Amino acid sequence: MSIKVPANGGSNSSERERLERRIAQLCRYIGKSPWVFHVNTGSCNGCDIEIIAALTPRYDAERFGVKLVGSPRHADILLVTGPVTNQSLERVKLVYEQTPEPKIVIAVGSCPTGGSVFYESPFTNAPLSNVIPVDVYVPGCPPRPEAILHGVVLALEKLAKMLKGEVPGVKE
Numbered sequence: 001m002s003i004k005v006p007a008n009g010g011s012n013s014s015e016r017e018r019l020e021r022r023i024a025q026l027c028r029y030i031g032k033s034p035w036v037f038h039v040n041t042g043s044c045n046g047c048d049i050e051i052i053a054a055l056t057p058r059y060d061a062e063r064f065g066v067k068l069v070g071s072p073r074h075a076d077i078l079l080v081t082g083p084v085t086n087q088s089l090e091r092v093k094l095v096y097e098q099t100p101e102p103k104i105v106i107a108v109g110s111c112p113t114g115g116s117v118f119y120e121s122p123f124t125n126a127p128l129s130n131v132i133p134v135d136v137y138v139p140g141c142p143p144r145p146e147a148i149l150h151g152v153v154l155a156l157e158k159l160a161k162m163l164k165g166e167v168p169g170v171k172e
């Protein structure tokens with residue numbers, strides 16, 4: 001079952017603190033910090049900048065060990081931006097296959113979530129769920145860093161359930 005993040009993702013500081021506490025709590029529960037691999041499938045870079053903001057000192061998810069890695073083989077979570085252009089299509093599938101199970105896919109932004117203005121373009125393949133299984137949707141053009149952090153919380157909650165065997169960890 002996929003999960004959708006509210007559009008504002010919670011934008012006040014108390015909400016941000018709640019998200020940060022929840023990330024720390026889930027990392028302790030899982031017994032590790034999730035590593036993320038960022039896949040740009042032809043985005044305008046708007047969503048990508050917000051991902052960087054979520055990870056770097058202003059929002060600082062890295063303080064919990066949520067960090068970008070250079071290979072999908074080391075990742076627990078794929079953060080996918082963009083409308084899946086024809087040029088990126090095979091690369092997205094390959095990156096998904098290279099990511100070990102259990103893995104979580106987060107569609108970041110309106111482009112991978114639903115196609116946005118590129119919907120039904122002959123040059124794109126959005127929504128991302130047409131191409132690979134998606135676990136969490138974070139809409140917005142671009143979504144705020146709080147919304148991305150909220151998506152990470154939902155991803156960690158699902159990862160925790162996978163590790164406990166409550167939901168299947170290996171997708172068909």
Ligand code: SF4
Nearest residue numbers: 043046109110111141
């Ligand atoms: S959702 Fe908006 S900001 Fe994000 S890649 Fe698409 S057009 Fe750019």
